[in-house]
Amino acid sequence: MKVFKIPEATIIRLSVYSRFLEQADKKGIVTISSGEIAEGVGVSPAQVRKDLAYFGEFGTRGVGYNVKDLLHHTLKILGLSREWPVVVVGAGNLGTALVSYRGFRERGFKIVGIFDNDPNKIGKTIGDMVVQSMEELPETIAKKNAAIGVIAVPATIAQDVADLLVKAGIKAIMNFAPKALMVPDAVEIRNIDLAVTLEILTFNLCMRENGLL
Amino acid sequence: MKVFKIPEATIIRLSVYSRFLEQADKKGIVTISSGEIAEGVGVSPAQVRKDLAYFGEFGTRGVGYNVKDLLHHTLKILGLSREWPVVVVGAGNLGTALVSYRGFRERGFKIVGIFDNDPNKIGKTIGDMVVQSMEELPETIAKKNAAIGVIAVPATIAQDVADLLVKAGIKAIMNFAPKALMVPDAVEIRNIDLAVTLEILTFNLCMRENGLL
DNA sequence: TAGATTGTTAATCGATTAACAATC
DNA sequence: TAGATTGTTAATCGATTAACAATC
Structure with missing residues (x-):
């Protein structure tokens, strides 16, 4: 290289x-x-x-x-010759889906913790994981040696979650909240905007309708 | 244009x-x-x-x-000056998450149906939708005038679902199953591979570790 | 050696940017 | 008019592809 x-x-x-x-x-x-x-x-x-x-x-x-x-x-x-421990923040529908997302496991990504601040969700079991409180986030990240964090919370609190992840030593973030997040240069971040993908489709559909594609 | x-x-x-x-x-x-x-x-x-x-x-x-x-x-x-009815196939965690995904609604995408072939899921309520059987797919697509279909089923049956969607008149497909699908040229398709995004992150982390980034 | 396929350079293609005339 | 900013062309940059020497 x-x-x-x-x-x-x-x-x-x-x-x-x-x-x-x-x-x-x-x-x-x-x-x-x-x-x-x-x-x-x-x-x-x-x-x-x-x-x-x-x-x-x-x-x-x-x-x-x-x-x-x-x-x-x-x-x-690609860096896939080792296993990557991943933490997921947000135990809503999306977070729950990601914990059991087969595509991650197949490529060596292992979810080692899922977190939420909702008392109704904390303690609930998702697959083989128990939803932890946000207080436990730093300790779990350190103990499990997680370098990657996934943000699956509402846009309103996404930045706070990003700050917590960075503070806890996370090195890369995958963000599902539809909001651009600020992180230090030392941290890698990717925003996943599912709506944009649909918009490319609708654009193409319109182009076809107009006979331009 | x-x-x-x-x-x-x-x-x-x-x-x-x-x-x-x-x-x-x-x-x-x-x-x-x-x-x-x-x-x-x-x-x-x-x-x-x-x-x-x-x-x-x-x-x-x-x-x-x-x-x-x-x-x-x-x-x-972008084609967003109208509302786009969308059907979701697969009422697992991901499908459930997508039905209530705020990012879609905000941009004019309206989920008008969610489908599954699992009798345990059919009839269940997700948000304000009831999970329908796959048999009802063509009728709902026609009635609701849905042009977009989202595939949130296991990779093994994704192609079958795509075929059904195409047959029912769907014009664009967003596929979350980690598998390339065959559709006619007249149908637009996008594959969402969430693991690839994580792989870009791990690649960059490795590059940084080696002092190359 | 003859045939095949890599690794790499040079040519091409396409997208971004700089620059500026048009014009409010 | 002077200042500002668009729309567009030309220049630049970067990525893809074609071509071919190296070599198995």
């Missing part, structure tokens, strides 16, 4: 490649070419090779890539 | 602009410049003007943009 500026699109594609390689590995495929990966995930072979080239030389000229090998490399690059 | 190829990034920014304009309007601001919008949402003034220029001339030279006016224009462009 020697390059500093890597397009985010490359990271997203690496994630796609790794999932595709997992499937290929399951099917018992040993060797795969950039063309086959490209075909499988819907990009160009050059794109596949270029994306990988940012991080090293993983293939053999004239042969292709060893599936298991490349799978491990891609997972390593 | 005369241009055919509009960057998706432009659409996403238009969504951001419209939210910012809503806030500005609430504050009673009447006129706003591209510089002020840019400042408010964190892009360049040229970007704001260019994004708008794809769709028309909405400002007055030397003056700026009328906030209410531009707000309406941006919402119109």
